[in-house]
Amino acid sequence: MSKRDMSEPKAELPHGTLDLLILQTLQTLGSLHGYGIARRIEQLAGTERLSQGAIYPALIRLEQQGWIGTEWGMSETNRRVKIYALTKAGVAQLQLEVQRWRQATALVARFVEAKS
Amino acid sequence: MTPRRLLRRLLALFDARRLDDELDAEIAAHLELAERDARAAGLSPVEARREARRRFGGVEAMKDEHRDTRGVRWLDTVARDARYGAGALRREPTFAAIVIGVLALGIGANAATFTLFSAVLLKPMPFDDPDRIVQVWEAPRPGVSNATTTLDFLDWQRLGTAFEAVAAEDSGAMALETGGDPVRLAAKRVTVDYFRVFATRPALGRFFGEPDGRPGADPVVILSHATWRTFFGASPGVLRERALLDGRPHQIIGVLPAGVFEQDETAVYTPLVFTPEQSSREIHWLTVSARLGPGVTRERARDQLRAIRAAQPEVTPVFKREWTIEVEPLSQLLVDDTLRRTLIVACGAVLLVLLIACANVANLLLARGATRTKELAIRIAIGAGRGRVVAQLVIEGAVLCLLGGAAGLLLAWWIVTAATPALRGLLPPSAVVSLDWRVLLFTLAVTFATVLLSALFPAWHASVRGMTAAAAGLGRGPSAPRAYLRKAIVAAEVAMSVVLLCGALLLAQSLGNLLRIDPGVRLDGLVTMSLDLPARTYPSRERAAQFTEALADGLASAPGVSRASLTTFLPMRWVANGEVLWLPGVERPVRVRFKRVAGDYFDTLDIPLIAGRGITRGDRAGGPPIAVVNQTLAAQIVTAARVPRPVGLTVRLQYVTFGQAVETFAEIVGVIQSERTGNPRVPDPPVLYVPLTQAPDPRLKLIVRSDASPAAALGAVRGVLRAVDPGIPVADVMTMREVHDRTYRGASRPAWTFGMFAAIAILLSTLGLYGVLSQSVAQQRRELAVRLALGAAPADLVRRTVAGALRLVGIGAIAGLGGALAFAPVLRGLLYGVSALDPRVLAAAVAGIVTTGLAAAAFPARRAARVEPALVLRDDA
Numbered sequence: 001m002s003k004r005d006m007s008e009p010k011a012e013l014p015h016g017t018l019d020l021l022i023l024q025t026l027q028t029l030g031s032l033h034g035y036g037i038a039r040r041i042e043q044l045a046g047t048e049r050l051s052q053g054a055i056y057p058a059l060i061r062l063e064q065q066g067w068i069g070t071e072w073g074m075s076e077t078n079r080r081v082k083i084y085a086l087t088k089a090g091v092a093q094l095q096l097e098v099q100r101w102r103q104a105t106a107l108v109a110r111f112v113e114a115k116s
Numbered sequence: 117m118t119p120r121r122l123l124r125r126l127l128a129l130f131d132a133r134r135l136d137d138e139l140d141a142e143i144a145a146h147l148e149l150a151e152r153d154a155r156a157a158g159l160s161p162v163e164a165r166r167e168a169r170r171r172f173g174g175v176e177a178m179k180d181e182h183r184d185t186r187g188v189r190w191l192d193t194v195a196r197d198a199r200y201g202a203g204a205l206r207r208e209p210t211f212a213a214i215v216i217g218v219l220a221l222g223i224g225a226n227a228a229t230f231t232l233f234s235a236v237l238l239k240p241m242p243f244d245d246p247d248r249i250v251q252v253w254e255a256p257r258p259g260v261s262n263a264t265t266t267l268d269f270l271d272w273q274r275l276g277t278a279f280e281a282v283a284a285e286d287s288g289a290m291a292l293e294t295g296g297d298p299v300r301l302a303a304k305r306v307t308v309d310y311f312r313v314f315a316t317r318p319a320l321g322r323f324f325g326e327p328d329g330r331p332g333a334d335p336v337v338i339l340s341h342a343t344w345r346t347f348f349g350a351s352p353g354v355l356r357e358r359a360l361l362d363g364r365p366h367q368i369i370g371v372l373p374a375g376v377f378e379q380d381e382t383a384v385y386t387p388l389v390f391t392p393e394q395s396s397r398e399i400h401w402l403t404v405s406a407r408l409g410p411g412v413t414r415e416r417a418r419d420q421l422r423a424i425r426a427a428q429p430e431v432t433p434v435f436k437r438e439w440t441i442e443v444e445p446l447s448q449l450l451v452d453d454t455l456r457r458t459l460i461v462a463c464g465a466v467l468l469v470l471l472i473a474c475a476n477v478a479n480l481l482l483a484r485g486a487t488r489t490k491e492l493a494i495r496i497a498i499g500a501g502r503g504r505v506v507a508q509l510v511i512e513g514a515v516l517c518l519l520g521g522a523a524g525l526l527l528a529w530w531i532v533t534a535a536t537p538a539l540r541g542l543l544p545p546s547a548v549v550s551l552d553w554r555v556l557l558f559t560l561a562v563t564f565a566t567v568l569l570s571a572l573f574p575a576w577h578a579s580v581r582g583m584t585a586a587a588a589g590l591g592r593g594p595s596a597p598r599a600y601l602r603k604a605i606v607a608a609e610v611a612m613s614v615v616l617l618c619g620a621l622l623l624a625q626s627l628g629n630l631l632r633i634d635p636g637v638r639l640d641g642l643v644t645m646s647l648d649l650p651a652r653t654y655p656s657r658e659r660a661a662q663f664t665e666a667l668a669d670g671l672a673s674a675p676g677v678s679r680a681s682l683t684t685f686l687p688m689r690w691v692a693n694g695e696v697l698w699l700p701g702v703e704r705p706v707r708v709r710f711k712r713v714a715g716d717y718f719d720t721l722d723i724p725l726i727a728g729r730g731i732t733r734g735d736r737a738g739g740p741p742i743a744v745v746n747q748t749l750a751a752q753i754v755t756a757a758r759v760p761r762p763v764g765l766t767v768r769l770q771y772v773t774f775g776q777a778v779e780t781f782a783e784i785v786g787v788i789q790s791e792r793t794g795n796p797r798v799p800d801p802p803v804l805y806v807p808l809t810q811a812p813d814p815r816l817k818l819i820v821r822s823d824a825s826p827a828a829a830l831g832a833v834r835g836v837l838r839a840v841d842p843g844i845p846v847a848d849v850m851t852m853r854e855v856h857d858r859t860y861r862g863a864s865r866p867a868w869t870f871g872m873f874a875a876i877a878i879l880l881s882t883l884g885l886y887g888v889l890s891q892s893v894a895q896q897r898r899e900l901a902v903r904l905a906l907g908a909a910p911a912d913l914v915r916r917t918v919a920g921a922l923r924l925v926g927i928g929a930i931a932g933l934g935g936a937l938a939f940a941p942v943l944r945g946l947l948y949g950v951s952a953l954d955p956r957v958l959a960a961a962v963a964g965i966v967t968t969g970l971a972a973a974a975f976p977a978r979r980a981a982r983v984e985p986a987l988v989l990r991d992d993a
Contacts, residue, residue: 033142033145033146033149034142034145034146035145035146035149035150038146039153042171051171051172051173051174051178052146052150052171052172052173053143053146053172053173053174053175053178054173054178056139056142056143056178056182057178057181057182057184057185057186058185060135060182060185060186061121061185061186064120064121064124064125064128064186065118065120065121066118066120066121075145075148075149076149076152077145077148077149077152079141079144079145079148080141080145081141081142081145082138082142
């Protein structure tokens, strides 16, 4: 019954992939607010895999790393809202992470498919 | 983590509110958008809102994670705990004030003592490469420093390649004429290399050059910074002026920089030019300073000087065959052994005070921890880690310690500011007493030590109790703690107080002994002053003898002066050594101290005559040479010469007068009772008195007994002096009582310091004892009530409480006596006339601590006796 349980993503995105998904979303769709990013990830990953709120700690981390930038804009409901966009460093980081992810999945695939 | 991210995270700590607000705005916007989309998908407004929140997840948990991610968690926690601790303390201002006050006392006393310690022993002297500045002495015996002769100095200067510069000095006084009465200034004659030894630059003009040291050179003078300000209005045009010194105009060529030389009392420096008569290997009159060459060790320089002497054995006088040469660092000379010892003892004492303060604070925090068991148990029960709870308590303690440290620093500043004028005369002139970065660093370190000593353990202890309580369930607190720990801490406090009390009592006893010393002279109704005969107007022994006789005769008939006397050294003051006498038929010379007196010296000072006669005004320059000895010397003569009594014996004397070695025969005509000469810890030295008229000296002390006021006596002396020589100023006017206090004041210093620390320590440990006893009475109320209800007499309960107190004090006192034994060797050198293990003093210390222990127990005991069984048992039921 502790608070912590509720903050864990439910059916869980693979560990460490949230950053990559956010960066890829911003790469594909250009600048977006938090809700837009969360919706896009839900669309591709399924609603049960993510509590939408979980993207915000990830967003602040990426911002502090300098991979995404923010500016204030207006939401569709006329509210002041932060708009996130990929920085140059973010583009490079995304390439790096995609590459790492491919290597990792390829490695796992080789192990899983190895017969003897 | 990239450095950029680390920086951003640290910055985020200071920007937490803005970031929280921004996050709140984003969450609100997010939920609004989600709700709108849900409604668009056909949900009712209520369902849409619920759905939006469900999909978002836990808001508060996410915010926590957001904070953890963007900030530095432990720093954030520390800040939060510190805020929480400060808040808790604001709710308990009395507790906070007591703890901060106790710590401020402990830390402040330490910071103040360290300030002195650092000023005297740690700070480098304000010269370039001070390590290279040395003093060169002749050493007749190990540990004895002696001045040197002109020819030896010239040898060292010429052949001492280990040195960059070697300089000699001779201290004296000069009369500066400024229009009115002449002023007596402390003066040094120095060889022209003198300032090269210290590697300083003049504030104005130049230092001496080689031509200034040639015989017959025009007289020049360098002024101290203070003299420049006082007598020449700090005028930059001073270099065009001449100063009339000892009746002769001296061209002013330079002014010394402010700073270290300013603290030396020397006002004017003139070049030291050797006369042909001074070319001797027998007259030891020069103090030698030198600057070592780069990379040269003191040992190498010393060996070189010894080798120079060994290479010319034919010129070294016979009596110096066993002498050697020592090269000592300058700093060693500036700090005498007593001062060093005093400082070390004071540091030890003040450290004990700090330990006691920490013990007290630890005890207070332990007691407070006990009252917070329930709060901690709840925190542990809801999932706070044990480490978190300890950290929170330690940080609360640290807040207290930091506040205590800050208050202590203020206290130290106040103590140092208040004490500096009184310390001036006791510290070496090079000591600059100030709260500097060393003191700040030290105080910080001490404060962290107090955190470790006083906060860590109580925090751990409280967390244990919290865990126990959490495990046992919260309905009832754990059973009353047995408080062994707090009792042990109090016993330790008592022990440390006993050590300090012993020290304070021993030093007080020693001070009393010093002040009770019979100075051997009368103190009341005597005025003393100094005067110096200028070398120009008194170039010869004959002129000086004439002056001495005229002054003594004039004073004898002066109105308001009942007795008057001239001497070379005041009573209770150091007497120069170096003179020797030979007894008939004894080859080995006797080393004596030489005091030249004129007028009615023994009568003026009431020094009793034991045999023969004293020195009177009848002993004139041309008369038969005579001498008077003190008891110490009389005893030595009786032993060495195998004669029944010294009076009537004719001895051969060798001494220096007006720069000339003199050998003469003199008859011992009397023995007087020894008067004290300076350091009370060494036995009276052998002193030989000769008539000043027969062995004249230009540096004179005048002692006048007057029935009138000192001011009237001074007026009378001035009148006589004006008639004899109006060009001679008098200075250093002091009563004999002041001379006495100056000599013995040094001994009062450790006694006062120690006494103050002991008083603080006893106050703190009494408070500690009182705290423990009242708490234990409060905790035992139930038990006491039951006992009373069962028929125990209130007197029994009082006895039990008092017995508990005495047990603690007894254990502490025994441990404290052990500590006093360990401390004894350090203290021994500072004591006079009392053993460091004096049983009466130890007993008094124990009695004192037992008395305060009983006083601390009185209130809790009364409270124990007044427990109302009916009330207590009903409350607890």
